[in-house]
Amino acid sequence: MLSEQAMIEALGRIAVGIGDDAALLEGGLVAAADMLVEGTHFDRRRLDARGIGARAAAANLSDMAAMGADPICLLASLGLPEGYGEVAELAAGLSAHGVPLVGGDLVRSPALVVSVAVLGRAERPALRSGGRPGDRLVVTGELGGQAASGYTAPVRPRLAEGRALAAVATAMIDISDGIARDAERLAAASGCRSVVELGRLPVASGATLEQAAAGGEDFELLAALPEGAGAPVPVTEVGRLSEGQGVLLLDPAGSPVELQGWDQFA
């Protein structure tokens, strides 16, 4: 079985833009897509239709936030099991973040599928790839809250924070698969190593340190700030970029530790 990374690379061989949070197009346009599938990403017994729609939209809007982009609109294609009757509630959730839903498709599917694409515009897009050794790593908000809630807590995409951070960050990514994994992605794109001090993570109330480090779908932002640059919004400093590669996780005593990020294909 291919890992998610290997699949992204298989797609990426013929694609431009895959590998960052969103594709950067002409004229400052940015576009991204995310798909949620019942059984893989949500359980209809635990999350209602409005919550599923809101979550699907949030995942996409978080990609815009990570680029420092302003979303323009969403498109949503819905795969619906026979007898499914909550399209209006799903659509209400998709629109819950105030970004207009302008089109889509409705088809029959064995499981509920919510596939969303987002279009936005960025004056100064932040990529994953601009980080340099010495940059400070900072995160917005708190981590692990989604894992602690069983992935049912409301998600608020960090759009305003993303725009503000994009003005100063050398690199940025949204934390969708746990900071351990996403710090590694930012490092790989930037040709650096991410050093993350677990003792400094802003652990959400009720979450464990492991959930804060490796739980998915928090949709907070991880940004690299150059030496001397202040953060324009409240953030927590959690580490730095250094020479090297990969991610180095340090426990509160400063010793390296191993943690697995969340990979749905693993």
Next chain:
Amino acid sequence: MLSEQAMIEALGRIAVGIGDDAALLEGGLVAAADMLVEGTHFDRRRLDARGIGARAAAANLSDMAAMGADPICLLASLGLPEGYGEVAELAAGLSAHGVPLVGGDLVRSPALVVSVAVLGRAERPALRSGGRPGDRLVVTGELGGQAASGYTAPVRPRLAEGRALAAVATAMIDISDGIARDAERLAAASGCRSVVELGRLPVASGATLEQAAAGGEDFELLAALPEGAGAPVPVTEVGRLSEGQGVLLLDPAGSPVELQGWDQFA
């Protein structure tokens, strides 16, 4: 069970743009999305991965053609069954029409799902809603070939024809669910009746008249041309718009007939 139309209306209540082939955005941007699901839209035993990808892209590009738009890029989210190993072939098919695939998502799914969104630009977008009584109805290419092939024949989206027709057409739609159904949609959007003479349909080789009238996925274009306007590309005149509503199908003797369009939710 809701009909597809009722579902589109449920979505449309809170959406701008749903109901035309693509949503018209600021600055002449147009965007659309289509989703293909294994078992509903294709059978992996009859269509290979490259063919599935090409078909999914074509469905989206046909929406651009129907607006007279130039596609800029595609985004593709893929739902992959466990053990699926043909992502590169799918991606090659998605790129087969020459429009760059710039991003997307890869997730685990019980059935293969190929969800595509397209972004384009139209200088003079053609909508479904501009038709007037007296306009001639014309179609590109031939109809029924997809139904006759079991939906495995290659699809070529009519992009150049769409751009050319958009310069003169009062209304346009792509024929995805059979001309009987799509002529009714164009009529509804334009506040007219579509009168289609079945004896004039350009029936594809090997197809029946019923397949030409009600078979899906031909992805040809149906345009309304004002009195006196010549068609800039080869087309077949198949009827006209009149006062009234709905679609009136006439048999070769000029008598009204009933035909059911293809509705996957019926």
